[in-house]
Amino acid sequence: MKLFKLFKNTFAMAVFLSAIWLLFTWSNLGMLSIQTDSRSIPVAVKNKLCNVNFNDERPHITNSTSLKMIYYVTPTYPRPEQVPELTRLAHTLMHVPRIHWIVADDQPLCSDQVSSVLRRTGLPYTHISSPKPFIYKSTNFPRGVANRRVALNWLQENVAEGVLYFGDDDNTVDLRLFDELRNTKKVSMFPVGLIGEYGVSSPIVKDGKVVGFFDSWPASRTFPVDMAGFAVNIEFLKETANMPFIAGHEEDRFLVSLDLKVEDIEPLAANCTKVLVWHTKTVKHKKPTLKININKLNTISKYQNFVNLLKETSRLGMAEVNAEAGIKSYVTRNRKTSETLADIL
Numbered sequence: 001m002k003l004f005k006l007f008k009n010t011f012a013m014a015v016f017l018s019a020i021w022l023l024f025t026w027s028n029l030g031m032l033s034i035q036t037d038s039r040s041i042p043v044a045v046k047n048k049l050c051n052v053n054f055n056d057e058r059p060h061i062t063n064s065t066s067l068k069m070i071y072y073v074t075p076t077y078p079r080p081e082q083v084p085e086l087t088r089l090a091h092t093l094m095h096v097p098r099i100h101w102i103v104a105d106d107q108p109l110c111s112d113q114v115s116s117v118l119r120r121t122g123l124p125y126t127h128i129s130s131p132k133p134f135i136y137k138s139t140n141f142p143r144g145v146a147n148r149r150v151a152l153n154w155l156q157e158n159v160a161e162g163v164l165y166f167g168d169d170d171n172t173v174d175l176r177l178f179d180e181l182r183n184t185k186k187v188s189m190f191p192v193g194l195i196g197e198y199g200v201s202s203p204i205v206k207d208g209k210v211v212g213f214f215d216s217w218p219a220s221r222t223f224p225v226d227m228a229g230f231a232v233n234i235e236f237l238k239e240t241a242n243m244p245f246i247a248g249h250e251e252d253r254f255l256v257s258l259d260l261k262v263e264d265i266e267p268l269a270a271n272c273t274k275v276l277v278w279h280t281k282t283v284k285h286k287k288p289t290l291k292i293n294i295n296k297l298n299t300i301s302k303y304q305n306f307v308n309l310l311k312e313t314s315r316l317g318m319a320e321v322n323a324e325a326g327i328k329s330y331v332t333r334n335r336k337t338s339e340t341l342a343d344i345l
């Protein structure tokens, strides 16, 4: 009898806990009504417009004004790879005429490092600081949504025509893609390489029309495509345009919010037979902490260059320098000896 009661209590407890867990998961997944209206973000975030430059200052590009402007929206976030990724993408975009780069950075400050990359491109650009709302900080929530939303808002308020494209900071883009997507009338689509289990994600085209999709993760999506696999004419952006904080469904929900019909999709890349953009991923680098007393090193003038290198490494977020803790670092003077920094001081 006692055992039965214990069992009953445990069972009741388990049911109760499961219910709470379910409720929690549902609300996290945005299935409860308050969360599905993704425009009612309950937490006020301070987005900052860091800088806008409408002038094309590139000496090597002739900007024919008859070309439609491409608005290239790149969400980014601080990490050791941020500056190298942005640098590499910048060097692609610098070859493209009539392009405006919107970079929305997931951090509360207008980062000098990001500004500096943008300024040196000579491109027209918009730099926004758009930290992810606090309640969306948990890993369940997709990165980049807050950034893309704030970029969308900026476009809706400042731009009347052109073509919108979402390109992540780590994608690889063939320059030929820009010539094609510039002519998007409503929504164009094209294959993206290195996606999911099929190695590619693409619409399937028959007689010049999209008749289906080839994507390893259909997930009941109307438009199972990658973020880098479509472009939108800004005149086709509706007031209802929206992107939810639901991992894996951002593209589909966004396209559905535009009231897009499958028959309206314009297939590019030779009827979706060519791959002109890839979802490349850079290996993540764990930021090390170097045990170096930089203040002490700074007092010795002959190590000034080295001190400045350490400061730059730290400024770019590639390593921390700490006098008290971290990896013991060595200096090599010849092939045989290596000394700690303490030895050379």
Ligand SMILES: *[C@@H]1O[C@H](CO)[C@@H](O)[C@H](O)[C@H]1NC(C)=O
Pocket: 206, 207, 208, 269, 270, 271
């Ligand atoms: C795509 O297919 C249509 C219909 O078959 C054809 O008319 C068109 O030339 C094709 N486009 C390209 C770029 O191959």
